[in-house]
Amino acid sequence: MPRGTACAVLACATLASAAPAAHAANPVQPYGKNDAGGFHDVLPPGTRGLDNSAQLLQFQITGQRPQHWLDQLPLYRDLVYADPTLTHAQIASYYKDATFGVKPGDIESTESPLGRPGLTIIRDKRYGVPHIYGTSRSDVLFGTGYAGAEDRLFLMDVLRHTARSQLSSFAGGAASNREMDRTQWEIAPYTEADLQSQIDNAPKLYGDIGTKFVQDGKDYVDGINAYIDQAELNPDKLPGEYPFLGIPLQHWKLTDVIATASLVGGIFGKGGGEEVRSAQLLQAFVQRFGLQAGRRSWLDFRSKDDPESPITVPGRFPYETASAFAKRGLAFPDKGSVKFTPPAPPPKSSASSAAKGAVGGIGHALRRHQHMSNSLLVSARRSANHHAIAVMGPQVGYFVPQILMEEDLHGPGFDVAGAAFPGVNTYVELGHGRDYAWSATTADSDVEDTFAEVLCKDDFHYLYRGRCLPMEQLSRTNTWHPNAGDSTPPGQETLTVYRTVHGIVYARGTVKGRRVAFARARSTYFHEADSALGFAALNDPTKVHDPRSFQRAVANINFAFNWFYTDANHIAYYLSGWYPQRAKGTSPDFPVLGIGKYDWRGYDPTYHTARWLPFARHPNAIDPPYLVNWNNHQAHGWNAADDNYHYESVFRQQLLADKVRHDIRGGRRMHLQQLVQAMEESATQDLRGVKVLPAMLRAVGKPRSAKLRAGIALLRRWHRRGAHRRDLNRDGHYDDDAAVTLMDAWWQTFVPGEFRPALGGGLYGKFTRFLPIGDPIGGAATSPDYETGWYGYVSKDLRDLFGPRPRGPWSRAYCGKGSRKRCRRALRRSLAAALKVTRQDLYGHDPACASEHRVEASCFDETRSTVVSGIDIPAFPWINRPTFQQTVELTRHLPR
Template identity: 60%
Template sequence: MNGGHTVIVRDKPFGVPHIYGDSDLAVEWGAGYAAAEDRLFLIDVLRHAARAQLSSFAGGSAGNRAMDRTQWGIAPYNESDLQKQIDLAPTVYGALGAQIVARGTAFVNGINAYINAAMLNPTLMPAEYAAFGTTPQQWNLTDVIAEASLIGGIFGKGGGNELHSAQFLQALEKRFGVRHGKRVWSDFRSKNDPEAPTTVLGHRFPYETASAFSKRGLALPDPGSLRFTPVAPPVSTSSASAASAQSLRVNVPNDGSIGSGLLRALANPHASNWELVSARHSRTGHPIGVLGPQVGYYDPEILMEEDLHGPHFDARRGTFPGVNLMVQLGHGRDYSWSATTATSDNVDTFAEVLCQDAFHYMWRGHCRAMEKLVRNNSWTPSVGSQVGPGSETLTAYRTVHGIVYARGTVHHKKVAFVSARTTYFHEADSAIGLYRLNDPTFMHGPQSFRQAANGINFGFNWSYIDPKHIAYQLSGWFPKRALGTSPDFPVLGTGPYDWQGYDPNLHTMKTMSMNARPHAVDPSYLVSWNNKQAPGWYGPIFRSQMIEDRVKHAIRGGRKMGLEQLVSAMDEPASQDLEAWSLMPILRRALGRPADRRLRSAISLLSRWAAAGAHRRDLNRNGVDEDTRAITLMDAWWPRLVAAEFQHAIGSTAYRDLFGILPPASVLPGDSPTAPDYDDGWWGYVSKDLRDMFSPGHVRGKFSHHYCGRGSQRRCRAALRQSLLRALGVTAKQLYGKGRCQSHPNPACFDQNDWVTASGITLDPFPLQNRPTFQQTVELTKGAP
């Protein structure tokens, strides 16, 4: 069953499984067995969540049902769809595809071997099964494919905002006229902002070069015609995080369920970072690195550690249980690698022109029927879930391009808007590149690393370090769009505007080559915190600058950097407030010297906090941040500041639409307690607009308009001052007095990191850390023999 001889040794300090096999299949069997031994209930949760069946498995809580809806909207697969991906592997990849199927089968056999043992020996069975009134069922290779769709859907995709962008454009054109409306839209799109911090310095990688407003195949919805079509009506709950009806943010029920925790991960998947310094700038003459993924905090953790050794395995560290066929983030004999989520655009929207009825569409001259995909869920109460019995049906419709998520009209013709993801029906293809990263016979330096990353179809920023080199490669299937079509708005799905080389049977298309995607080998340093990859590939402010600025300072003037300095460069920003850190100098200038003593005192308070590093932390562990007064004021002021600067300038409708695409911050008033992430926000908008008005000689890529005060310094200053005065009247209870912080409303409580509980043990939240879940600190001095 395991294709050879397998030995699993657990070390005493941490119980890490060290797996040895005399064949690759034997290693895989051991990896499957270890996953089940360490995380059986969790991987069962994940395979059910991946199939949009979490409510059937873990109870009908609002969070579980909302997670089912989200997953069925992203990756609705029936069993034959999952099996098709297995069957296609040899067709698409030849002998390599057949080898991956064989390895996956051995891995599943290992999981089932543990399940069989646990069914005979109750002491091996996780107690959670009894709490939920169920037992583990045998695994199939389709379970692995399903879980891969869940992990990739959270961490490995980007884009898909075309309809919301269209709504925003139309609101701006209504307010400013067509010509000026497009300019304003381009300002906020910030597509190629020359001030944006990038991982690759000094080298351009042009992508999405066609005009956003290209008319070829353009399919903007007629104003007022658009309606979104979820797979089921929204879950009714009175305890959900605030989110606009038009927002792309995930509306997360706060019921403590497994589903609500997974939804939080979907909403904020972007806190991984890595930073590398080259040998010539290192104190020892060898490259140094601090690398880590942020996948959230789970109980048990959604990452497990494994150590694999076999003919084509020699790697150790982090991997997702249930798809841990290989180490996914870790190190080999003499090299390490890691990744951050790229969020580069691999999701587009096609407008299918309807024919016959609402469920038929035109493609390449033929009227085709949509596929109807149905998921039936039902649940009963258990010790683990007290929700009463119930059932529901989720329904999605699929075309040759993807999943229907909205309907409307284009030029008065009825259409269905479809989300098309390049990796749909290719959820496990990344195994090719990940196996290469584990293989000592393949990995021989930066170029082989780049080739390995090139075999990963999900969008990630991959880093590499060995005793001599550092390197970076963006992975992912980024489609070559039809020539002259907009990369920012929906295009017609009638056929002529499909992705180049699109094959609906194999679900393949032409994609950007490895060399066309951002990459670098041995620059002075590399930093990624989910920021923009390269010139030509976000706005002028991003959290990566908090790390990059420290690295640049440490190596300036020929100085050398030590590993402990690089650790500190990562660690310090983990508690810093990006708004105060990046914006207080220009905000202070814009506010001027007010006569009102309350304003002078407020500006002084915020300025002192920013000058001290703008940290949100409780150093003496008394439950209160050291700068609570300043933090509370900034939290109250920020949403009022951005409204004062932009809402009147662009109009309430456009402001609401932009808010839906990109909220001003990751945590907003009305949200429930959760750690701020600083991955997306309006810091760049505020900075560029105010600098252009109050410090105009220091702005590259200026906006087409001045927004604050509609271009008047006097009106802008008055609006900003008034917004700060209003913030002074906001109480801590109004800001933070929800959920667990109701009785002690303060930012230290509100910002805490929460655990996603997928076990019978609950853990208390812990103080804010905006940093990876685990990290490698790396300095290798010699290569393997």
């Protein structure tokens, strides 16, 4: 029997028992049913993400793309040109109507997969969004799987293989694919039995609710496989990438969904876990300055709870307040003893393997854009219409097709529309319900720790609770062959890591002469799928109906996310995550002994659970005047995770918050279009030019050199104009191109000129590898995001010397080694050096800009999407905003 026929028969047999009775009522609701109105959103480039072989060939010949491939890109891209005169009426020109359902004249297609009478999927003509209606819960979940495959099947396949550290086996042995396999195997190395255990443990841990969510997952997988069976028989439904690359279709299993959840959560929902590297950095400070002065200097830069760091919510929420230098259980690595243990040696680059391969470097792109989400909400008492307003969304990068997909779901337990990650789109993860909306930003809060496992017998046994236990070896062997998209020669490699009761060993060394293995413990390890409890509640109108029910819902999400909520009358915030309660008196910054005595409170190694921080101790708020977050510090008292040194006195959130505060100051009230513009204006601003440049120019003073004075005047004029990186007249060049170019050049000379003499070359080099100075120029083109960098370091150090005096001043001044005169001389030299830097020096290393004869900042910054398809889209101008974004302006609450 041909494979395609076998799959179809098996699928029909599997689904027969799950199919609803033939007399099921039509579940379709009219447009706007159970929707309060006032929801708009945008998700570029477009809904469609599946191209069959004929469409792929058509694109290669004529450049024609399938319908709905990039029809939302103009909305997203062109908002920048509406500044500064955006009106309320114009919002609908840049965000599409997100009301539940489809207008009668806007129906593009209607289908009931497999003739399933309880399921109807309608797509609208304008954007092709799937609107899924189910008579039963099973119908809705089957529909989400089917529609997900219909829009993103090949991308879903890429994600599940990435999640299983098998991207190179799936798509080819390009260096970027093999590097992603290594990274994922170090973060979430699961065997098939491990993944199945998460399914089996759900009823044990959560009872009937756990059983229900397992069934949800099975129904979802059935929907995916139903589409795969059709695609094997109908070439119009088969993504062209499969025959092009010679990849066979394979059915999905529920364990694939669990694996994909581990990928998404491991990238966007974690923080911490770098205690060893943080310890090495402290050692470098102590070597430079001595024990006490070195510790004080390290604390300067650590920025755990800087009193000047911009926060999201008022009040104090103490967490990780113990001293970094607490001695109880401390396992500080001996200097020079640490050896990191990656799953395999770094991949060797060659002419054939150095390229990104058939899937465009998806792993790098995912991790590059995990920290660009933002949310702006204004309370009812501060808005012009006396109702809460919001502009909010997640930044997950730019992909083709997009790595989020849209869905509109209705049935038992569902009245919701929005976006979700393909492969785990069982529920809408970011979107709106009947009369409320929600969104999230990555929180970076500390859900990972490092335990030093004391070795016994040999390198692969360790002491735990008085016993000498063996480490578990986890191996994954990948094999690849050349394909049409990746010419890497045939090859094979095995990835190997070792697991203890705490987690994955990532380094080895000694502590006071004793051999140890450093293992990373993540609270969500073996529990990535548990967040389904929270997402399902957000989708259910009986579960979420006000700010407090929203907070309770997202508290069931164990990933570290900042969550935002709005309805007609309220705004709210809650920080989700399973936050360990560490053993009393232990350091939150450095490794602790893993012998059992210093475990997380209530730690159970069998189920990898513990007594997590209670609900009320998480940062939270209901109805403050406004809420603004751009991945910044949550609240004072909530200390930054050990891998996070960048909650500094300058943070890009200030770009947003300053505008909101300005527009509500003195009793003024804010309109939705003002809130959109606050986001959009900030999206093209250079944080350095807005927030750091005044201190830089004050420090440089008034030099005699005419060239320096001219450069200063250029930068000062740019600052007064808003320090934008944008091209409003669309001539292909930034409106302030000369100033932008000088700022890019000067930052590269200014920061080392300020800090390297005091820190010394060794410490400065080590530190900048740990935390780069921010958006470096000189390599391949990249869009700036201004999240991590030395922006606050520069500002605080200069204000300490030249005023105004900062709050929370450092233990010493670094510029000029504390001398204003030496500092000013060094900074003037840095400006003189920057003025000699050419555009070719800065931007000439990118082949795309060189080929277009546009060696300049506007080209270098452009957004070039990561293509996971045979059909790409054009680059578009840089904009620092969420990928999926909602505008919300509600005026009523609907009865339940």
